[in-house]
Amino acid sequence: xxxxxxxxxxxxxxxxxxxxxxxxxxxxxxxxxxxxxxxxxxxxxxxxxxxxxxxxxxxxxxxxxxxxxxxxxxxxxxxxxxxxxxxxxxxxxxxxxxxxxxxxxxxxxx
Amino acid sequence: xxxxxxxxxxxxxxxxxxxxxxxxxxxxxxxxxxxxxxxxxxxxxxxxxxxxxxxxxxxxxxxxxxxxxxxxxxxxxxxxxxxxxxxxxxxxxxxxxxxxxxxxxxxxxxxxxx
Numbered sequence: 001x002x003x004x005x006x007x008x009x010x011x012x013x014x015x016x017x018x019x020x021x022x023x024x025x026x027x028x029x030x031x032x033x034x035x036x037x038x039x040x041x042x043x044x045x046x047x048x049x050x051x052x053x054x055x056x057x058x059x060x061x062x063x064x065x066x067x068x069x070x071x072x073x074x075x076x077x078x079x080x081x082x083x084x085x086x087x088x089x090x091x092x093x094x095x096x097x098x099x100x101x102x103x104x105x106x107x108x109x110x
Numbered sequence: 111x112x113x114x115x116x117x118x119x120x121x122x123x124x125x126x127x128x129x130x131x132x133x134x135x136x137x138x139x140x141x142x143x144x145x146x147x148x149x150x151x152x153x154x155x156x157x158x159x160x161x162x163x164x165x166x167x168x169x170x171x172x173x174x175x176x177x178x179x180x181x182x183x184x185x186x187x188x189x190x191x192x193x194x195x196x197x198x199x200x201x202x203x204x205x206x207x208x209x210x211x212x213x214x215x216x217x218x219x220x221x222x223x224x
Contacts, residue, residue: 046212096141097143097158097168100145101152102152
């Protein structure tokens with residue numbers, strides 16, 4: 001079983017749609033959680049950190065459920081520029097080792 | 111303020127050869143991590159260097175080795191290349207403090223092994 005599991009997609013949605021991505025992780029010792037965005041043939045870039053209390057950044061909302069070991073990302077009012085691969089990432093206590101999921105590909109069409 | 115830089119951007123090698131990839135961390139950072147990203151997969155942690163020593167290592171064979179220099183730059187060496195080593199190699203830098211330290215990624219080196 002992979003340490004971080006995501007639906008690879010692709011998710012094809014029209015502009016303006018709301019789309020949600022989910023991710024599960026297997027190591028209960030994981031301490032920090034993130035969503036990264038990766039454009040085609042580019043490096044991953046931090047989109048947002050994820051907290052149990054939930055956090056929002058504009059059209060993006062991330063949520064963590066430690067009991068279920070589940071992380072989510074909600075994108076509202078999708079833009080063409082949101083088309084990318086979204087990587088779910090965790091790391092364990094006292095380590096900087098990042099563990100990535102395979103990524104979920106999002107394609108927003110006009 | 112320069113971000114993380116990597117060289118070369120692309121590289122083509124044949125099976126059995128050896129390769130060296132280079133990384134310069136973001137200004138002010140002292141820690142360098144290397145990741146391998148195969149096509150269609152998420153990046154996988156290879157190892158991390160701090161104070162010129164390997165601090166952590168992922169599940170990669172000894173063919174993968176590294177080095178960190180006094181100026182914090184780093185090299186990744188891969189010996190006896192296999193076809194399966196074809197991937198995007200990403201370097202990430204951070205500043206080691208207590209707790210988790212955000213990692214900033216470079217643009218990567220795309221290695222093709224023929």
